Amino acid sequence: MNSFEKILLENKAWSEEKKKKDPEFFGRMTQLQKPEFLWIGCSDSRVAVNEITNTNPGDIFVHRNIANLVVHTDLNLLSVLQYAVEILKVKNIIVCGHYQCGGVQAALDTKDLGLINKWLRNIKDVYTKHSAELDLLPHQEKLDRLTEWNVKEQILNLSKTTIIQKSWNREQIPELHGCVYSLKDGIMHEIIYMDHKSIVDPLYKYELSE
Numbered sequence: 001m002n003s004f005e006k007i008l009l010e011n012k013a014w015s016e017e018k019k020k021k022d023p024e025f026f027g028r029m030t031q032l033q034k035p036e037f038l039w040i041g042c043s044d045s046r047v048a049v050n051e052i053t054n055t056n057p058g059d060i061f062v063h064r065n066i067a068n069l070v071v072h073t074d075l076n077l078l079s080v081l082q083y084a085v086e087i088l089k090v091k092n093i094i095v096c097g098h099y100q101c102g103g104v105q106a107a108l109d110t111k112d113l114g115l116i117n118k119w120l121r122n123i124k125d126v127y128t129k130h131s132a133e134l135d136l137l138p139h140q141e142k143l144d145r146l147t148e149w150n151v152k153e154q155i156l157n158l159s160k161t162t163i164i165q166k167s168w169n170r171e172q173i174p175e176l177h178g179c180v181y182s183l184k185d186g187i188m189h190e191i192i193y194m195d196h197k198s199i200v201d202p203l204y205k206y207e208l209s210e
Contacts (some may be wrong), residue, residue: 028058029057029058033058033061033088034058034088035058035059035060035061035084035088035090036059036090036091036092037059037060037061037090037091037092037093037094038060038061038062038063038080038081038084038085038088038090038092038093038094038174039060039061039062039063039064039093039094039096040063040064040065040068040070040077040093040094040095040096040154041062041063041064041068041094041095041096041097042064042065042066042067042068042096042097042098042101042103043064043065043066044098044101044102046098046183047096047098047181047183049062052181052186052188053188061080061083061084061088061090063076063077063080063081065077065119066102066103066116066119066120067097067101067103067104067107067119067120067122067123067150068095068096068097068150068151068154069119069122069123069150069154070095070154070155070157070158071122071157072157072160072161078161078163081093081158081161081163081164082163085163085164085167085174086163086167089171089173090173090174091173091174091175092174092175092176092177093158093174093175093176093177094177094178094179095151095154095155095158095176095177095178095179096151096178096179096180096181096188097147097148097150097151097154097178097179097180097181098147098180098181098182098183099143099144099147099180099181099182099183099184100143100183101147103119103120103123104123104143104146104147104150105143106120107120107123107124107127107146108127108142108143108146123146123150126146126149126150126153127146127149129149129153130145130146130149133145134146134149147180148180148191151178151179151180151191151192152178152191152192154178155176155177155178155192155194156194156201158176158194159176159194159198159200159204160200160201160204162206162208164176165200165205165206165208166208168195168196169196169208172195172196173196175193175194175195176192176193176194176195176198177190177192177193178190178191178192178193179191
């Protein structure tokens, strides 16, 4: 049996176990989703969203990419964000990074990694912005602190979008939560919070007609 065949067997076993414990489970899954959360997280396989938050399918709308970035030219991310905010009306957005992030580690290297160089450039920019602080730290502390700064910058990037600003003006939601997850103990800590009362840099604050 190869690894993919094992995945299919595990899927069947999971399905049967779910139906045994909760006969209505899959019936509920066919209904409209109404999650309260959008999760923007890292693609790292060790950070399983529903498992680490102890939530069920349908509770969290999820977008994942390398190093949990919010890039203003990323149409994939922006499409997910718009759908979550304007259609699903999520009340909370979580940007969750994690320590020992390969993307953050790679961003401090100068090795040519091909196409991913362009993506990691965003983390290098975060490092450059905070280098006065980061350069004083030992290597591992520097990586951990850069992970935290990266999360904070992505929350700020969310607040700079017209998608968030329009929703804040109309409905005073969503709340933005920047968190870092520790692989060592499984705990997630909030390190930055913003809501409709938060101050957005005037240069990025749009004059909205609605």
